[in-house]
Amino acid sequence: MSSIIDDMASQEVPLDMTPMIDCVFLLMIFFVLVIDLSQKDLEDLILPKAVYVVADDEPPSVRPIINIGQDGRMVYRGNTRFDPEIHAESTAPEHLRNLLVEWKNTIVKNKSDLKIGSRTVTLVEDPVLIRADKWTEWHWVGVFMTSCSQPEAAFYKLELALSDQDKEAKLLRKQGR
């Protein structure tokens, strides 16, 4: 009897690791793709389609990104920094100036001094990327640009974001329009 138990105990129990490894891979791929930290700057907007310009494969290391929705809401890293439904438009320069000065003091690296008339303005040489919905009225982009060009901010290099595909056309096609 004891010999049978000894035999059974000495037998190797084959443990199939494959399903566990599969599950681990599945979880890894899911989290890598979904929790992509580089995407936190990007709001879910439908951008206009680029016809000629090439994809931005190697974005610069320093580039603040502002997202402008159809309702004029300006969002930076998930935080709304100006909302026309809450703030009066006349207060936009104040709200946006704070954001731009924050960028100027903390994020951007390349600056240069320019003597204009009797005063010296510190220009920001790093670009700002503007992402807006295809149908966002240009008025709201203009509001942001006006703040950029103020001497306290002095961001003069801008980039407009486009998409390599027309997501809206795809969506409307799905709806049979």
Next chain:
Amino acid sequence: MARSHLKDVQEEAKLDLTPMIDCVFLLIIFFLCIEFKALEAKLPAYLPKDKGSQNDPAQPQEQLSIRIEVDQPGTKIPRKPLAPEVDKKGRKRTFALTGHTVKWDVGPTRFTDIERMRKELERIKSDPNSIVPDASKPGQTKLLPIVIEPQQGATYGDVASTVDVVKAVGFEEINFGGGRGPAPKR
């Protein structure tokens, strides 16, 4: 004996579907998530460096103006007709515009077709008169700067597609001008 052999054959024919299901799941997850990673492109543009810094009138600079005017404002249609009017955060859902058209005034010439405007810009670029003195680098010349002036009702898409064409033709210096106009009605 024959029955036992038959049993062996039946056991061998058992197909393990686990790896195939794993692969299918991998593919499903991949295609679900790939949408998040749509490639984006950028169009560089510039603002005037000296705005708000001095009271002296700016030196006149030779530049080509492209004015974007709304021809037909278009009709708003919901992007998601089956969804409620407002999203989870209580904000109105986004819309698309159908029948929205613009026209471009390149200098004195009006265009309603962006491809024709592109050809005109190519003609202007090849014109020797489009090489102008560079104010920032005395003694040097540069290609005529472009100033884009979107008018009331113009959208980001209108301006971005215009800048896309201007960059494709080869103009490097793109500025923005024109007033913002009143805020859009909600």
